[in-house]
Amino acid sequence: MIPNVLTVAGSDSGGGAGIQADLKTMLALGVHGMSVITAVTAQNSLGVQGAWELPVEAVRAQYRSVVDDIGVQAIKTGMLASAELVETVAELIGGTDAPAVVDPVGVSKHGDSLLAASALDSVRTKLLPVATVATPNLDEVAQITGVHVESEEQLRGAAAAVLAYGPRWVLIKGGHLPGDAVDLLTDGSEEHWLRAPRYDNRHTHGTGCTLASAIASGLAKGLSVPEAVAAAKEYVTGAIEAGFALGEGIGPVDHGWRFRGGS
Ligand SMILES: Nc1ncnc2c1ncn2[C@@H]1O[C@H](COP(=O)(O)OP(=O)(O)O)[C@@H](O)[C@H]1O
Numbered sequence: 539m540i541p542n543v544l545t546v547a548g549s550d551s552g553g554g555a556g557i558q559a560d561l562k563t564m565l566a567l568g569v570h571g572m573s574v575i576t577a578v579t580a581q582n583s584l585g586v587q588g589a590w591e592l593p594v595e596a597v598r599a600q601y602r603s604v605v606d607d608i609g610v611q612a613i614k615t616g617m618l619a620s621a622e623l624v625e626t627v628a629e630l631i632g633g634t635d636a637p638a639v640v641d642p643v644g645v646s647k648h649g650d651s652l653l654a655a656s657a658l659d660s661v662r663t664k665l666l667p668v669a670t671v672a673t674p675n676l677d678e679v680a681q682i683t684g685v686h687v688e689s690e691e692q693l694r695g696a697a698a699a700v701l702a703y704g705p706r707w708v709l710i711k712g713g714h715l716p717g718d719a720v721d722l723l724t725d726g727s728e729e730h731w732l733r734a735p736r737y738d739n740r741h742t743h744g745t746g747c748t749l750a751s752a753i754a755s756g757l758a759k760g761l762s763v764p765e766a767v768a769a770a771k772e773y774v775t776g777a778i779e780a781g782f783a784l785g786e787g788i789g790p791v792d793h794g795w796r797f798r799g800g801s
């Protein structure tokens with residue numbers, strides 16, 4: 539049986555991040571990808587030119603259509619835009635028996651906001667408590683917890699601050715630090731450090747969405763959280779190495795790198 543994975547996220551018209559990155563990742567990793575679209579963005583390699591949220595009832599209806607008939611083995615969340623949508627999605631996930639990977643998307647690589655400031659409290663108190671794995675980047679850690687990370691040694695403190703909001707595991711992504719691309723996965727007792735070479739490639743649009751979707755795909759296939767995160771890190775690292783130019787700005791990672799001869 540092919541496992542079903544659901545992404546609850548925003549659309550990126552440029553195809554590098556959001557729903558489009560999630561579904562490409564799922565295809566590349568051999569699972570059946572499905573989507574609940576929360577918002578539509580007009581976005582390209584230069585930034586986000588516009589964003590429109592979907593009504594709460596449209597999000598609920600998409601979710602129920604998928605979960606009640608088809609069923610899901612794992613869920614991934616991305617751009618949720620507003621407090622109302624964060625709370626709706628948290629309630630839906632809380633009532634579903636499947637692991638959830640929560641990427642608490644705050645701003646895009648170009649600095650465009652994808653989450654209202656008024657939604658941060660709902661992320662802390664409603665969304666993080668239902669997460670099996672939360673995957674904040676360092677800007678999101680600062681937004682959520684007030685902890686600013688400037689070195690690898692500070693990742694442990696950041697992880698503890700996020701875990702205090704209730705996710706079972708947290709993966710702190712150190713992609714914005716200089717040096718090797720180092721992430722820390724922990725549940726408060728086990729620690730797993732994930733280290734990869736930093737590729738000097740500016741075409742890195744969609745790294746966070748890709749990593750979170752790859753983790754959800756691994757969980758749906760029955761991997762443990764540490765196994766799913768290790769496999770996802772390997773996949774996103776290859777996709778970053780193969781990232782390519784598109785438009786005039788920051789191009790996407792290559793979700794299809796393994797089909798093109800990468801190993
Ligand atoms: N230039 C790079 N080379 C290799 N890995 C990277 C690079 N940039 C980010 N990563 C890795 O990509 C993943 C996503 O991290 P990050 O870019 O920080 O997320 P986000 O897209 O949410 O900002 C992490 O595993 C991080 O370590």
Ligand SMILES: Cc1ncc(COP(=O)(O)OP(=O)(O)O)c(N)n1
Nearest residue numbers: 548555556646647743744745746747
């Ligand atoms: C619609 C949408 N969702 C999420 C993001 C952020 O994606 P991410 O993988 O963190 O990549 P960057 O934007 O940081 O390159 C997005 N841009 N659009």
